[in-house]
Amino acid sequence: MSARGVRPGMLRHKENNPADAQAGKRQRTATGAGRQPLSAAAQPPPPPPEEEPMVFAGREDVEALLNEKMKGKNKMDYKGKSEQMMEYIKKLRACIKWLLEREDANLIEIGNISARLEAEGKEHSETVAELKKSIDEARSINEELQKQYTSLQETLKKVEAEKMDALRALEEEKDARTSIESLKNELLEDLKRNKLEEKRLNDQIKMLQDTNKRLQEYNTSLQQYNSNLQADATKNAETIAKLQKEKNTMVETMNGLKDHANSVKMQLDLAKSLQNEAAKQKNDLLKEVEGLRMELQRVREDRDNKSVEVDSLMAEIGTYKEITGKTAMELDGAMTRTTALEETCSSQRETIKTLEIKLAAASERLKMSDLTALETMTEYENQKKMLESLQSRLEEAEQQILDGEKLRKKLHNTILELKGNIRVFCRVRPLLPNESGAVSYPKSGENMGRGIELMHNAQAYSFTFDKVFDHSASQEHVFIEISQLVQSALDGYKVCIFAYGQTGSGKTYTMMGNPEFDDQKGMIPRSLEQIFQASQASMLEIYNESIHDLLAANRMAAQDGGSSKYSIKHDANGNTHVSDLTVVDVTSINEVSSLLRRAAQSRSVGRTQMNEESSRSHCVFTLRIFGVNEGTDQQVQGVLNLIDLAGSERLNKSGATGDRLKETQAINKSLSCLSDVIFSIAKKEEHVPFRNSKLTYLLQPCLGGDSKTLMFVNLSPEVSSTGESICSLRFAARVNSCEIGIPRRQTQMRSSQ
Numbered sequence: 001m002s003a004r005g006v007r008p009g010m011l012r013h014k015e016n017n018p019a020d021a022q023a024g025k026r027q028r029t030a031t032g033a034g035r036q037p038l039s040a041a042a043q044p045p046p047p048p049p050e051e052e053p054m055v056f057a058g059r060e061d062v063e064a065l066l067n068e069k070m071k072g073k074n075k076m077d078y079k080g081k082s083e084q085m086m087e088y089i090k091k092l093r094a095c096i097k098w099l100l101e102r103e104d105a106n107l108i109e110i111g112n113i114s115a116r117l118e119a120e121g122k123e124h125s126e127t128v129a130e131l132k133k134s135i136d137e138a139r140s141i142n143e144e145l146q147k148q149y150t151s152l153q154e155t156l157k158k159v160e161a162e163k164m165d166a167l168r169a170l171e172e173e174k175d176a177r178t179s180i181e182s183l184k185n186e187l188l189e190d191l192k193r194n195k196l197e198e199k200r201l202n203d204q205i206k207m208l209q210d211t212n213k214r215l216q217e218y219n220t221s222l223q224q225y226n227s228n229l230q231a232d233a234t235k236n237a238e239t240i241a242k243l244q245k246e247k248n249t250m251v252e253t254m255n256g257l258k259d260h261a262n263s264v265k266m267q268l269d270l271a272k273s274l275q276n277e278a279a280k281q282k283n284d285l286l287k288e289v290e291g292l293r294m295e296l297q298r299v300r301e302d303r304d305n306k307s308v309e310v311d312s313l314m315a316e317i318g319t320y321k322e323i324t325g326k327t328a329m330e331l332d333g334a335m336t337r338t339t340a341l342e343e344t345c346s347s348q349r350e351t352i353k354t355l356e357i358k359l360a361a362a363s364e365r366l367k368m369s370d371l372t373a374l375e376t377m378t379e380y381e382n383q384k385k386m387l388e389s390l391q392s393r394l395e396e397a398e399q400q401i402l403d404g405e406k407l408r409k410k411l412h413n414t415i416l417e418l419k420g421n422i423r424v425f426c427r428v429r430p431l432l433p434n435e436s437g438a439v440s441y442p443k444s445g446e447n448m449g450r451g452i453e454l455m456h457n458a459q460a461y462s463f464t465f466d467k468v469f470d471h472s473a474s475q476e477h478v479f480i481e482i483s484q485l486v487q488s489a490l491d492g493y494k495v496c497i498f499a500y501g502q503t504g505s506g507k508t509y510t511m512m513g514n515p516e517f518d519d520q521k522g523m524i525p526r527s528l529e530q531i532f533q534a535s536q537a538s539m540l541e542i543y544n545e546s547i548h549d550l551l552a553a554n555r556m557a558a559q560d561g562g563s564s565k566y567s568i569k570h571d572a573n574g575n576t577h578v579s580d581l582t583v584v585d586v587t588s589i590n591e592v593s594s595l596l597r598r599a600a601q602s603r604s605v606g607r608t609q610m611n612e613e614s615s616r617s618h619c620v621f622t623l624r625i626f627g628v629n630e631g632t633d634q635q636v637q638g639v640l641n642l643i644d645l646a647g648s649e650r651l652n653k654s655g656a657t658g659d660r661l662k663e664t665q666a667i668n669k670s671l672s673c674l675s676d677v678i679f680s681i682a683k684k685e686e687h688v689p690f691r692n693s694k695l696t697y698l699l700q701p702c703l704g705g706d707s708k709t710l711m712f713v714n715l716s717p718e719v720s721s722t723g724e725s726i727c728s729l730r731f732a733a734r735v736n737s738c739e740i741g742i743p744r745r746q747t748q749m750r751s752s753q
């Protein structure tokens with residue numbers, strides 16, 4: 001049999017048990033066509049020989065079997081044909097068996113189906129009854145629903161109307177939503193920006209916190225350093241006091257010695273004069289002795305001559321006697337002459353003797369005076385040596401005191417720097433002809449060079465500052481004291497030096513001086529000489545609360561543009577910028593000098609009764625210094641502000657009216673704002689009114705920041721100015737007590753740019 005219908009799942013084993021086939025036959029008869037079930041008496045046929053079971057999968061297999069044709073080797077091959085027939089019959093049997101089985105199965109199936117149909121018919125009639133019932137119910141529900149529908153339609157209408165309203169509201173809401181959306185977007189943008197800002201601020205806060213931490217550490221170390229310095233300062237003060245004491249005793253000793261030296265000198269002079277006298281006497285005596293000697297010689301010669309004469313006379317006598325011819329008279333005469341000559345001789349001998357005695361006494365006296373002179377000389381030499389040693393000791397002591405004073409000053413400066421105080425130097429100008437002075441200075445003690453006293457209405461007022469320069473202080477001397485500050489600007493600090501004082505007290509002289517004469521050059525030209533590195537300079541004045549550019553190419557045009565275009569701004573580093581201000585690059589002192597000349601010509605100078613050349617504006621000179629330390633590659637950016645303020649005199653004293661009155665009021669306003677600012681800094685108030693005037697706003701970084709600030713308080717020494725001077729000094733004392741913070745250097749590495 002071919003494998004044609006063999007399909008997985010459908011292949012079945014052919015029943016090879018004829019009993020089963022019989023059973024199938026019987027069952028067919030029992031169910032479908034009245035066949036009886038298999039009786040127990042039926043005998044099973046003997047088992048057929050072993051065969052391959054036949055398998056039928058479906059109708060196709062049966063049709064294939066039916067269409068099968070007999071094939072023999074030839075027409076006469078009956079045996080082959082009969083074998084084939086046998087085979088075919090076998091297949092047919094199997095087929096019939098399969099069909100019977102199928103029929104049985106179908107009969108069972110039909111039985112099952114009819115039972116099911118019956119049950120389902122029953123079920124159907126039940127369902128129909130139920131359905132009928134349900135339909136009735138549905139009808140009543142329907143009626144109910146109809147009613148509901150009508151009411152719902154009414155409701156719907158209402159709802160429609162509401163819906164329309166709602167739609168309109170929705171439209172409106174949509175519009176609102178759109179605007180909210182755009183608002184939301186804007187807010188989101190804002191939020192983004194705010195977040196960025198917040199991030200930036202957080203970074204900044206972090207940076208500030210870091211800086212703060214570093215500053216705190218720095219502060220602690222500074223405090224430590226400060227306390228060390230304080231200890232050193234105390235020690236030094238003690239040393240200085242000791243030295244001062246020593247100096248005083250030395251000065252006393254010195255004075256005693258000086259007196260002694262003077263008396264010794266007098267003694268010496270006396271001795272010298274005695275010596276001179278003795279020498280003179282000696283000379284006289286020597287001359288006398290010489291004369292006596294000569295006289296003696298002459299007398300001796302005379303005597304010798306006389307002796308010769310006597311001898312010759314004696315010989316003559318002898319000859320006369322011998323010759324005898326001579327008269328007795330001649331002989332007597334000759335005898336008398338001889339006696340006289342002998343007398344003369346003896347008297348001359350006497351004289352020689354006395355002269356010899358006198359000579360011996362004179363020689364003795366000369367010897368004595370020589371001895372005294374030698375003694376005096378030795379004493380003089382000793383005293384001179386002692387004086388010299390005392391003088392060198394005094395010089396040493398003075399040097400020690402100077403060194404101690406220098407150290408004290410340095411420590412004082414360091415302490416002030418650490419405290420961040422504004423330093424104040426007081427300078428008093430010389431008296432003019434016809435002026436009488438009312439100022440004095442302590443001549444000794446610790447306030448020497450730092451104190452000043454004024455007499456006003458029979459009352460003495462004393463002040464002390466970091467330094468007081470009297471009328472004799474030269475520009476050079478004053479500059480030496482501020483050159484350290486100028487150096488600080490070169491080192492990258494912000495430095496501000498301003499001069500305050502009444503009209504005619506010497507502010508302009510101090511700050512600018514007379515640049516034409518070397519010895520009269522003020523602080524500005526001298527500072528510039530110190531700084532000859534590449535720098536930028538600008539110069540402005542504040543006149544009647546408005547800013548003017550002193551270096552503008554065309555001053556008038558710049559002024560026409562309105563001073564309002566010059567606005568003051570401070571950046572994050574505390575640097576001040578004035579918009580539109582002419583800033584000139586300067587690389588040499590010559591360039592700066594010509595700028596200064598230009599600025600001086602530009603300055604508004606008015607006239608008041610107080611000072612013919614009084615400047616009625618605040619003049620602000622700013623120098624920005626850029627430098628690079630080639631060794632460390634560190635860049636420094638220092639700023640030097642040199643400010644000549646307008647006169648601080650009070651209104652009634654200036655005698656101003658009209659425009660001058662307006663100027664004075666403006667000056668007074670800005671100076672009073674300056675004092676407000678100083679007072680509020682001194683009181684450590686939270687709000688400092690820097691913005692109340694152009695001057696204070698411009699000075700804000702110097703007064704409220706981290707710069708090194710110095711104020712010159714200039715004074716007129718004459719009696720009529722004492723009232724103003726006391727006001728200035730009181731203000732200066734207040735400024736001196738202001739702590740404005742620790743100065744900070746502005747540096748960065750060159751490579752970071």
Ligand SMILES: Nc1ncnc2c1ncn2[C@@H]1O[C@H](COP(=O)(O)OP(=O)(O)OP(=O)(O)O)[C@@H](O)[C@H]1O
Nearest residue numbers: 429502503504505506507508509611614615646647
């Ligand atoms: N230390 C000094 N030595 C010599 N002369 C001086 C000194 N100080 C000031 N003077 C002279 O005193 C006069 C007034 O000085 P100066 O003009 O500097 O005063 P000022 O305070 O700037 O006045 P103003 O506020 O009106 O500008 C000038 O003639 C000046 O040369």
